[in-house]
Amino acid sequence: MAERSYSEEVKLLGMWASPFSRRIEIAPTLKGVSYEFSEEDITNKSSLLLQLNPVYKMIPVLVHNGKPISEPLVILEYIDETWRDNPILPQDPYERAMARFWAKFVDEHIYVTAMKVVGKIREERDAVVEATRDLLMFLEKEIVGKDFFGGRSLGFVDIVATLVAFWLMRTEEIVGVKIASLNERLLKKAAMNAKKMLVDVLYSFYN
Secondary structure, X not given: OHHHHHHOOEXXXXXXXXXXXXXXXXXXXXXXXXXXXXXXOOOOOOHHXXXXXXXXXXXXXXXXXXXXXXXXXXXXXXXXXXXOOOOOOOOOHHHHHHHHHHHHHHHHHHHHHHHHHOOOOHHHHHHHHHHHHHHHHHHHHOOOOOOEOOEOOOOHHXXXXXXXXXXXXXXXXXXXXXXXXXXXXXXXXXXXXXXHHHHHHHHHXXX
């Protein structure tokens, strides 16, 4: 439970510009878990990062009482299972499976496709933008009539999708192409009825 965190060692190795790293910060914040943040330079990886994540050698890495956990979605699930207050994954097995499905869809399809926009020539960029819009339409259908993807409260898919939405907005600024109107919609949905503290955290990430 969250109240245990004061006596535990919780450390996050991450990077301010990484949506995969930043999303991890939302979960412990929601649960009231204190943690130490260690900024990593991915162009000059620390010996600690290489030691804690020898397989992928990437951020983020969560260290809980000396034990490292890597991979963003795995870390989010670990946090949810370790500190039970304010759960971010549904209790129902089917809804839980669907949350995992859509979170993986965001990471492996929407994000990967959208990032191809950067560095492309105009003709190739137009095709990538169209592909990204098509993928976003699947996600948009899941939030119709809901405050959040999980229903009434901020959850697993919201945490994953909102940070990708921030990243997409920054990508639009870089390449000058409007990828989809869903970005603003996601942000508004994520902020709706959320605590002021959480909203401040979300909006400060990339500002």
